[in-house]
Amino acid sequence: MSSPCAATCSTSLRLPPTILRFRRPGALASVRAARSAPAVSDDLVLRIAEQLEDSVAESSPLLDPLRSASALSLISTRWPTRRSNEAFRFTDISYLRSLPISLPSQALALALAAPSSPYPSCIHFSDGVLTSTSGVHVSALADLPPGPARDRAAAALAASAEFADKDLFYDFNAIGAKDVAVVHVPEGVSMADDPVHIMFSYSGSGDGSMVMSNPRVLVLAEKGAEVAIVEEHFEVGQEGGGCYWANPVMEIIVEENAKVVHSYVQRQSFEAAHTKWTVIQQSKSSKYEFVEVSIGARLNRHNLHIQQLGPETDTQLSAFHFLSQNKQIHDLHSKLILDHPRGLSNQLHKCIASSTGNAIFDGNIKVNRYAQQTDAGQETRCLLLSPKALVNVKPNLQIIADDVKCTHGAAISGEHDPNALYFFQARGIDIKTAADALNFAFGAHVINKIPFKPIEKNTLAQFKELLASSRQE
Template identity: 40%
Template sequence: MAAHTGGNALVSGVRAGCRRGAARRSAGGVRRAPGGRATAAGGAPSVSKDAWLAETIPTITGDGALSNGHSGARAAALEALRSLRVPTTRDEAYRFTDVSPIVQRQMSVPPGADAAVLADAVAARPMEAARGSTVVVVDGVVDANLTDLSSIPEGVYVGGAEGAPEDALARVGELSNEMGGPFATLNTATARDAVFLVVPEGVVLEQPVHVLYLSTTSTDEGTPATSPRALAVLGAGASAELVEEFATVGDGAHLTTQVTEAHLAPRATLHHRYVELQAAPSFHLKLTAVHQAEESVYEHTEVRIGGQISRQDLLIRQLGEATNTKMRHFVLTGEQQLHDLHSQLVLDFPRGEADQVHKCIVHGATGRGVFNGNVQVNRGAQQTDAGQLTRNLLLAPKATVNALPNLQIVADDVACTHGCAISDLEDEQLFYFRARGIDEDVARQALVYSFGLEVVAEIRQEELRKRCEAAVRASLGALAAAVPAGEDGA
């Protein structure tokens, strides 16, 4: 079960004295469980991509504080969409991610929900650490009645586009226009509001900022669609934690195209937590774009469990010396689910550090996990220390993972590691439990349940961490039934 083929590790001039002797390369690629299906690179069912864009834009576009104040950015995005099309599996970036189930749907305006229903949805997702620093976004628009920013210190701006600093407003779309694809451009063209986190130079924001995105769903023919955004701007030496949590109100379908942009000035630190727990029929397409100046630190922790199709494009640029980037990802994929992570980290300056760990479980025969991780160490990035590891667990016949780790090294004075593993549980792990008198089924369940908790544990907020643990247990079902529940029932 541990075999894998077809990955990329493009290494040029790696010095012999690298950690572990050299740049360690382990090929990624396609893995099929016994009886599994082949990974086709052919095209998706034919649909009218241009017609979908043309029909979707006016359907989901509305007025708002962001759209009214930045008609130029919206106009530029609309113009760009004229030359863009919805990607198919013939496009390399979407080779394993068929978005035709989205395109075949007719988008609609979100139905909304009663105030009491929304209040209950917020109450069900508490975060004590963010009391007084919580923004609630309903169908892409900041809800002032549900938002509580009473603990935000003077000089820091957290909130929607209305009242945001002009210099921050001017930066909306700065990264997504350069780095995003058609869905990010669709977001720019249709977004009505955005969440802003602006931390001045030298300010350390003690509390996390919790952004709770609630999307109302529908079981009718039309699929509600929204375009929420967020922008974080941290001054020199500033520090903050941004926690983005995505959930749905109702069990129907919803399309979320979301964009988060982050600008980190020299020596700034941003801890970014991203949790997606949307309803099973939903579609979730997210772009996270980050620019890091010298000596800045960006930590990204991602947990994705919900949705029918869920994809994040994570694009990071290190723009100065001694910059640090840490990425942790856990995706859990069941029946009729596709979870995709495309990440790209570009290092151009000396003494940069990068550390990426990706974990994926596919436990449904019709589930698919996709990882395409590109770490690019360019000529100027001498003395870089970079590591990338993807581990994938297949628990059902025909379950599929496409793992494409890609470490490109042009610099010749680096310490880099690179690895990929795709398998079922290892016999050695099971033997360890059985040698101590633990039943094999119980051992398997404990190992499966704990596989992704290394990443989940990096979420510092206890309530959110427990929500993730409960979602893992619910998704795994019988595969984790023997694992003792926590006090919260997780």
């Protein structure tokens, strides 16, 4: 199976101008005329691709192989529906078609001040535009000088063109990314104590359209390096009602004996759409720790793809989704591929759905033939706080190796353990207060895994506020 970073890509991959450059006069008509097969892209996909390509006319040539491959892919890609695409069987993304798509103004984005950060190394994207970078080992792709860091980034982006598991949203980002923020940690360097804070702020347009942004981040942790990443997606200036479409991609390469600690918080507007790809490649004896907390957005789809490419590889995943609004959809699709001996992985997914929220979890762990002595665990636990809330879970272990220790489990409940409630009541605490405390502890279990106190504290406070408001409805 191809990985996004395991292969190299020759510059001969560049496509004919009529395929790659959608915006050229008559190019789109020529592409349509050349298509004779019935399974082709629909007009909406091509229209968005044209808009995205027009917006990045002056991009880095290092992105050309990736753009070319995604342009070719989109020509034969249809818009996914619940009936036509198994990966979207439980996920209704029609909200993305409900409003006209527009693109952010780069001048306006650059004019906005970057939010303050408690950490010296930080990156800021405003509506998908990379506006600032600060700190050591952090740079925009366009600003990387010739040298090892630039060469590694170029090779990783070219190899990303070969990513076999990508979808429509990954390709949109590849075409629409104006620049790439690069975090390059050299061999043996540790940045574990002071994380790189990556802030994604979104504002929308206010004109009735859905502003689509495509920020992209590449993290390179060389042999023996350590780095912590704190990724935050939030709204600015709309007081919770901004309408926009965030479509980010983050790719992380963890080389031999390296360690990456990755915290990801999504707290966007309840009128926003958020479709995200996180792609991880782990080499021998590397470790990747991931904590996700998603509490915002009307439509939230996260594709998490991890491939272990060496023995003694350790992957730790924790995710918590909270749906507090009507018609809110949160979807986590994860795929973990183990190809080598003595791999270790643990995945915990938790969610709380209230009102008419719909939560989806599709977790796939594939233990291939040579991944002997693997220890892999997967657990999903969900709470339904409303009779109209819905949860679809699909934990999936595919085991081909015969010397493994693998477990998985799923639990969906509409109420807490009566013994736990009785414990509170026996101490004079009423049942509503007891249920609130248990609901908070259910989510805090994952939020407390965020290793950086300012981020953990703010996220806990926002979760507590949303939990209180959802219980009042």
